[in-house]
Amino acid sequence: MKRLRKIGIIVLVILGVTAVFAGISINNLSPSYKGQKTLSKLSKETNVYYDPYGIPHIYAANEEDAFRTLGYVHAQDRLWQMELLRRIGSGRLSEVFGGKMLDTDKFFLSLGIDEASKETVAVLDPNNPTVQLSQAYLDGINQFIAEGPTPIEFYLTGIDKVPFQLEDMFNTVGYMAFSFAMAHKTDPLLTNMKDKLGAAYLEDLELDVDPNTVWIRNHREAPKEALGNSITASVSKALGALSLPLFEGSNSWVIAPEKTKNGKVIFANDPHIGFSQPAVWYEAHISTPTFEKYGYYMAGIPYPLLGHDHNLAYGLTMFENDDIDFFYEETHPTEKEKYSTKDGWSSFEKVNKTIKIKDSTDYIFTYRKSVHGPIMNGIADQVKGERPIAMWWMYTQHKNEVMDALYGMSHATNKEEFQEALPKIHAPGLNIMYGDAEGNVAWWATAKLYKDANSARTKFILQDTSNLKAPERYLDFSENPKAINPPWKYVYSANNQPDSIAGMQYPGYYLPENRAKRIVNLLDAKNDWSKEDVKGMINDVVSAVNPSIVGHLEAYIIKNDLSDAQISVLHRLRDWKGENNLDNIEPTVYHRWIYFFLKNTFADELGEEMFNQFLATHLLKRTIAPMAAKKESIWWDNIETKEVVETKAQMVTLAFLQAYASLEKDLDPDSEGWTWDKVHTLEHPHPIGQVATLRSLFNVGPFPVAGTREVINNLAFNYDGDGRYNVTAGPSTRRVIDFSDIENSMGILPTGQSGNPFSEHYDDQAEMYVKGEFRKMLLNEREIKDTSKSLLTFKPTEE
Incomplete structure (x- = not known):
């Protein structure tokens, strides 16, 4: 450093x-946004029109020319981001940032992402259109690497530009798949909690599904003629410090024609991802005589994960299903390198890896594997004890056809073709949202789900009573949760619990009902939705749950312990409708109160390390409302006060007094100065921005920002006790697509299109984003050419 x-x-x-x-x-x-360039292997001249926000609109004679051009223009704006993302899954961050990333590299190498990528690429058919267009895209990236200017980050870190290969694409997808998973943060932690405290302490935690919360309803499509019109705190901390996008949650809803003002589908989506600079998505519009798509691309991936055209739109949220399990392995009494399997004693496989470290000697390490997966002891901080614990992960255990799925989704022309691509997504689990010009709305939960003796209770480290390489059975895709053209006339997802159509619940790490409840309440109440209404809804900052939490806690406050000023603030909270605007004081008080409530409840039993790990889980979010509502709990007693057994009233009152005193100290003696804008801010961090002298050049912000955790405008932050809520994750884009006016659909990025700090499009959307504003996603060719700020023409290389 x-x-x-x-x-x-x-x-x-x-x-x-x-x-x-x-x-x-x-x-x-x-970056070059105008002029002429030559591009190898191009068959005909290709024109790239850049709109006022730097989004390329690529007009090409065929798809290969378009994807080759896409690779070039994507690289000139995002090559540094591409470089970092391909390095994570393959354990190569230490080459850039030195020994501080060694543990993170060891961890990702032990997951086997790089090995899985090699195996996938080795069997690819070069004649497969997915592979051909992927290679064209990579050719474009590599020509920019060979001929284009070197991004400043490469100079600052001293690394060389190296061509991209197909393996790099799959390594990036592997990292994406891992970042969706929550089991790595939850399963070892819960096992440690049970071992330390006993099973009674887990009874008050929301480990099982709650049938009284809002679930996503399933619906099988009627016949056509009947239809109307972590793994470790250290890894998470390291990746967070590098400002790499971690996938967190998301909202989406698609409204059927019967509930819209203009009688056409309206589609909304805002995937929640960790904020970074550059932001995760790169927008590009491709048009050829046979193919058109306006897409949102991850760095180094040639097919958009979000997209639309004149016929259909699609997006995603995280399914949050459990696709990771941990297993205790029983070692041989005398030969510790052997472990028990269904077929007798087997030897652990040993895998040797070499990590190159910047300005240091290479580091060689060995990890062990069982039939279930890598042994995590010594690699993952949360995995404690001597007994070997193996991690089984769906992503590395099965054939990887995710790229084929993305190709199929982006090339589908109707609902049936689109659905055909979805079973190829085995991991990560995604809620795929769909709407089209024909009036169809649909939601599919995509993942390879299985039924197994353990599958109903997977939030602990399991004994090896079943071999998950051969579960009782994998579910057919038809048994996955879904809703297609349901009679209630909309579909939605907010990472909440889905109902079942397979006679079983799907184990997962679902988010609490907060956002889902608000979405359902708003959608059910109105049958004349317009694009403007949906734009307002996607920026909604009202919590449907937090006021009820306040009500449950306020009922236990010992009023005699409060001053008149404190009672006045409590009354404001009691009357609060759940708004989280910049001038509100209620969210400032609420979150400070909740933090102390959680700390006083859990920290004495868990200890500092486990408590902080607990704060980072979805389980903690699911626990807040039920704990606030409980009358009795084993957790209320402070075990550090031996002679006293505390009550809920004492716990709640103490937390409120602590919150009030800390706000007086940190903000203002007068509660009118405790407005949300003082503590809730958003800064988009770049890895190089960690250097103080470079922060203003590379980081974007900070900005005071409305919203909060688990509202529709979900701007999340960590509870860490400092009383400042620096936003870490939120909408990675907001899109509203109205099929009654498809060419005036709207979107926004958190900062800008380019990752190059010398580009005018590095941060030109940042202030619009925090204000909840939108810009057009241009589709009309005439309008694109008329409003284009610049034209970049690619000509074929002369032979």
Whole structure:
């Protein structure tokens, strides 16, 4: 870090020597949005029109030309992001950032993402259209690497540009799949809690599904003629410090024609992902004589995960199903390198890996594998004890056809073709949302689900009573949760619990009902939705649950312990309708109160380390409302006060007094100064922005921002006791697509289209985003050409 800081200062000095030299440097490092270039293997001239926000609209003679061009323009705006994402799953971050990333590299290498990628690529059919277009995209990236300007981050970190291969695409997908999973944060923690405290302490936690909360309803499509019109705190901390996107949650709803003002489908989606700079999505519009798509692309992936055209739109949220299990392995009494299997004693497989470390010698390490997967002892901090614990992960255990699924989704022309692609998504689990110009609305939960003796109770480390390489059976895709053209005339997902159509519940780490309840309440109450209404809804900052939590807690407050000023604040909370606007004081008080309520309830039993791990789980979010409503709980007693058994009233009152005192100290003696804008801020961090002298060049923000945890405008933050709610994750885009006016559909990115800090499009949407504003997603060719700020033409290389 010291060396990086010195390099950064030197670079800034050099750039600032003279305005002339600075201008030359910036021009040389900036993306090219106009002019002419040659592109190898291009069959015909291709034109790229850049709209006012730097989004490329690619007009090509055929798909291969379009994808080759996409690779080039994507790389010139996002090559640094592509570089980092391909390195995570393959355990190569230490090459860039040094020994501080060694544990993270060891962890990801032990997951086997790189090995799975190699196996997948080895059997790919080069004549498969998915592979051909992927290779064209990579050709475009690699030509930019060979000929284009080197992004400044490569100079600052001292790494070389290296061509991309198909394996890199699958390594990025593997990282994406892992970042969706919550079992790595939850299962070992719950086992440690049970071992330390006993089973009685787990009874008050929301481990099982709650039938009284809002579930996503399933619906099988009627016949056509009947239809009307973690694994560890250290890994998470390391990735968070690098500002790499971690997939968190998401909202989506699709409204059928019967509930819209103009009689056409309206589609809304805002995937929740960790904020970073650049933001995760790259927008691009491709048009050829046979194919058109306006898509949202991950760095290094040629097919959009979100997209739309004149005929259909699709998006996603996280399913949150459980696709990771942990197993205790029984070792041989005398030969510790052997473990018990169904077929007798087997030897652990040993895997040797070498990690290159910047400015240091290579690090060689060995990890063990059982039939279930890698042994996590010594690799994952949450895995305690000597007994070997193996991690089984759906993603690495099965054939990887995710890229074929993305190709099929992006090339589908109707609902039936779109659905055909979905069974190829085995992991990560996704809720795929769909709407089209024909009036169809649909939701499918996509994942390879299984039924097994353990599958109803997978939130603990399991004994090896069944071999998950051969469960009782894998469910057919028809048994996955879904709703297609339901009679209630909309579909939605907010990462909440889905109902079952397979005679079993699907184990998972679902989010609480908060967002789902608000979405359902709003959608049910109205039958004339317009695009403007949906734009307002996607920015909604009202909690449907937090006021009821306040009500449950307020009922136990010992009023005699409060001053008049404290009672006045309590009354404001009691009258609160759940708004989280910048000028509200209620959310500031609420979250400070909840933090102390949680700390006083759990920290004495768990200890600091386990309590902080608990705060990072979805389980904690699911626990808040039920714990607030409980009259009795084993957790209320503070075990550190031996002579006293505390009551809920004492616990709640103490937490409120602590919250009030801390707000007086941190913000203002007068509660009118405790407004939400003082504590809830959003800054988009870049890895290089960790260097103080470079922060203003690379980071975007900070901005005061409305919203909060688990409202529709879900701007999440961690509870860490400092009383400042620095937003870590939220809507990675907001999209509203109205099929009655498809060419005026709206979207927004959190910062800007480009990841190059010298581009005018690095942060030109940031202020619009925090204000809840939108811009057009242009589809009309004439309008695109008329409003284009610049034209970049690619010509075939002369033979």
